[in-house]
Amino acid sequence: MQAEASAVAASPATPSKAAAAAFVVLSQLGGAAFLYFLLKADGGWQVVGLLAVLGLGFTLLEKFPQVAEFARASLASLPLLTIAVAAVVVVAFPFAVGSNTYMLHLLIVAQLYAVLALALNFQLGSANIPNFATGASYGIGAYVSALLAINFGLSFWLTLPLAALAATLFGFVIGIPSMRTRDTYLALVTIAFGVVVQQLLNNFDFTGGPNGLVGIPAPSLFGHSFADPLVIFGHKLPSQANFYYLSAALVVVAIVTAHRLHGSRIGLAWNALRADEIAARAQGINVAWFKVLAFAVDAFLAAFAGTIYAFYVSYISPDNFTFLVSVTIMTMVIVGGMDNIFGVIVGAFLLTILPEKLRAFSDYRLLFFGVVIIGFLMIRPQGLFPQRMRSYGGRS
Amino acid sequence: MSALLTVEGVTMRFGGLVAVNNVGFSLAKGAVLSVIGPNGAGKSTLFNVITGVYKPTAGTVTFAGAEITGKPAYDVVERGIARTFQSSRLFGDLSVLDNVIIGMHTRTRTGVLDALFRPAASKREMAACVAKAEALLKAGSGDLYDQRYRPAGALAQADRRRLEIARALASEPKLLLLDEPSVGMDETETDALVADIRRLRVENPELAVILIEHDMRVVEAFPDNVMCIDYGSKIAEGSFATVRSDPRVQEAYLGKAAADA
Numbered sequence: 001m002q003a004e005a006s007a008v009a010a011s012p013a014t015p016s017k018a019a020a021a022a023f024v025v026l027s028q029l030g031g032a033a034f035l036y037f038l039l040k041a042d043g044g045w046q047v048v049g050l051l052a053v054l055g056l057g058f059t060l061l062e063k064f065p066q067v068a069e070f071a072r073a074s075l076a077s078l079p080l081l082t083i084a085v086a087a088v089v090v091v092a093f094p095f096a097v098g099s100n101t102y103m104l105h106l107l108i109v110a111q112l113y114a115v116l117a118l119a120l121n122f123q124l125g126s127a128n129i130p131n132f133a134t135g136a137s138y139g140i141g142a143y144v145s146a147l148l149a150i151n152f153g154l155s156f157w158l159t160l161p162l163a164a165l166a167a168t169l170f171g172f173v174i175g176i177p178s179m180r181t182r183d184t185y186l187a188l189v190t191i192a193f194g195v196v197v198q199q200l201l202n203n204f205d206f207t208g209g210p211n212g213l214v215g216i217p218a219p220s221l222f223g224h225s226f227a228d229p230l231v232i233f234g235h236k237l238p239s240q241a242n243f244y245y246l247s248a249a250l251v252v253v254a255i256v257t258a259h260r261l262h263g264s265r266i267g268l269a270w271n272a273l274r275a276d277e278i279a280a281r282a283q284g285i286n287v288a289w290f291k292v293l294a295f296a297v298d299a300f301l302a303a304f305a306g307t308i309y310a311f312y313v314s315y316i317s318p319d320n321f322t323f324l325v326s327v328t329i330m331t332m333v334i335v336g337g338m339d340n341i342f343g344v345i346v347g348a349f350l351l352t353i354l355p356e357k358l359r360a361f362s363d364y365r366l367l368f369f370g371v372v373i374i375g376f377l378m379i380r381p382q383g384l385f386p387q388r389m390r391s392y393g394g395r396s
Numbered sequence: 397m398s399a400l401l402t403v404e405g406v407t408m409r410f411g412g413l414v415a416v417n418n419v420g421f422s423l424a425k426g427a428v429l430s431v432i433g434p435n436g437a438g439k440s441t442l443f444n445v446i447t448g449v450y451k452p453t454a455g456t457v458t459f460a461g462a463e464i465t466g467k468p469a470y471d472v473v474e475r476g477i478a479r480t481f482q483s484s485r486l487f488g489d490l491s492v493l494d495n496v497i498i499g500m501h502t503r504t505r506t507g508v509l510d511a512l513f514r515p516a517a518s519k520r521e522m523a524a525c526v527a528k529a530e531a532l533l534k535a536g537s538g539d540l541y542d543q544r545y546r547p548a549g550a551l552a553q554a555d556r557r558r559l560e561i562a563r564a565l566a567s568e569p570k571l572l573l574l575d576e577p578s579v580g581m582d583e584t585e586t587d588a589l590v591a592d593i594r595r596l597r598v599e600n601p602e603l604a605v606i607l608i609e610h611d612m613r614v615v616e617a618f619p620d621n622v623m624c625i626d627y628g629s630k631i632a633e634g635s636f637a638t639v640r641s642d643p644r645v646q647e648a649y650l651g652k653a654a655a656d657a
Binding site: 257260261263264265266268269271272275276278279280281282283284285286287293297387389390391392 | 447449468469470473474478479481485486487488489490491493494497498499500501502504506507508510511512515518519521522523525526545547563567
């Protein structure tokens with residue numbers, strides 16, 4: 001991948017169709033291979049080696065901006081091919097992983113976190129609202145769907161929208177009082193909400209208290225139970241593959257949502273109030289409403305992730321939705337790149353997989369996130385993949 | 397003919413400070429009013445009251461037949477009053493084009509559900525906005541159109557002022573409030589600004605403009621309606637010649653001794 005990139009650096013900015021196509025295919029295969037080896041890596045040194053490769057890649061991108069420009073232009077010039085290759089990679093990945101259920105598990109969690117990070121990105125990235133209650137929305141989604149399934153026997157597919165509606169309502173509930181505060185105080189209000197929700201889950205009887213909810217039934221689709229192995233063309237994949245594809249579908253939904261909102265006047269309004277609230281008001285933007293809207297969209301997507309999580313692990317407790325979860329999600333957005341959809345997903349994958357791989361430091365998880373955030377804010381405050389200007393198809 | 401904007405007895409107090417004291421005036425469609433006065437006289441506060449940033453302590457603001465006193469700022473824009481800021485308040489990390497498109501916020505309709513489930517309609521709306529924004533950028537003086545993909549924060553001072561005006565015009569206002577638009581412009585740029593305002597009035601004869609200005613070249617260019625404010629109170633009103641020769645105005649600007657001399 002690097003050899004190819006440097007060969008191209010000498011050529012002019014607009015890539016030829018063939019070069020662009022080659023880049024689209026090779027870069028995505030390279031990315032998939034990197035992810036595979038990262039998941040497979042065991043022992044600190046292999047992880048450190050892979051991180052060094054990643055660091056080198058970013059240093060090169062920084063040094064040779066024309067490479068980054070070529071990559072961007074290639075991917076943008078062949079959107080259909082890019083999407084097709086991405087789809088093939090995502091669909092084929094479980095086949096490469098085979099029967100390694102641990103790798104599949106990590107991938108599912110990473111995808112759910114990618115959705116959560118994309119959800120938070122509407123607030124933190126687009127509108128600069130520091131919301132520390134995403135973990136709470138995630139938990140509300142999980143609990144509402146689990147309770148509906150256990151107590152009323154509702155199917156997974158029915159609980160999915162209901163849980164999302166309940167969490168959206170919660171989003172409005174925290175959004176409206178939060179509008180009276182800003183910046184640090186707003187962050188404190190959302191922290192308080194997050195803690196309150198977790199404590200309520202801990203203390204209510206109907207949520208099972210600290211023991212949580214057990215025995216959430218596996219979803220099924222067209223008679224195929226998600227607890228059974230998935231057989232595709234005679235190829236048998238472990239039951240986790242069901243949830244892998246389900247969460248992958250959710251990531252697609254989250255990306256489409258993020259992309260469409262970002263490209264509409266709503267994304268622009270969020271960006272406007274991020275840059276200057278008073279000026280945003282003077283452009284006719286109802287600032288309070290758009291902030292509340294960001295809370296609602298965040299909660300809506302987070303609840304989807306929560307529902308899938310609940311049905312996947314079939315057992316949830318308040319410990320799954322602590323303040324640390326919200327901090328983790330926030331770190332993912334900052335590391336990946338505020339308001340950059342691809343960056344946020346990369347951030348979510350890295351920060352899900354790395355702590356798992358660096359088990360030796362598991363006692364220092366909060367410290368790890370703290371150091372990562374401080375490091376990024378000092379060295380690369382815009383994140384791995386910085387926000388890009390909208391181009392409206394007019395920019396060559 | 398009824399006035400487009402009527403300000404009656406507006407007073408704005410901040411604690412013990414009276415920033416605007418019982419100011420009243422009215423403006424017809426298509427008219428230009430220049431507001432002059434020393435620094436700190438309350439001119440910008442008056443703008444903030446008209447645009448709903450502040451709710452006045454007393455008095456009323458009526459626009460296009462409806463009372464808008466204390467209405468939220470976003471509502472005032474929707475009704476057709478657009479403004480620029482004295483210290484330009486652009487969305488610095490967004491492109492020049494995005495800044496103008498955000499100015500069209502009240503004239504576009506896409507909601508969350510439309511954006512999610514009717515992407516074609518949302519895209520069409522954005523495409524129309526882009527075309528309109530490009531036309532606005534091309535029309536004004538300077539070369540903003542060529543810089544349309546640059547971040548607004550990277551613009552030179554004169555371009556920032558021009559972009560603020562383009563952004564304000566994007567909301568299709570009936571009344572345009574310009575807060576010291578010529579600040580940081582050299583003479584050529586100021587002349588281009590005056591030409592821009594003249595062109596706007598020709599293209600849209602109904603558009604009313606209120607200018608806060610220190611540069612008398614600009615005020616002189618629109619000499620029919622001038623109002624001078626000092627210590628929050630209106631001290632003179634009339635044509636540029638009348639206001640200029642008013643002893644209280646000279647006193648406000650030059651001090652009592654110089655005015656008497």
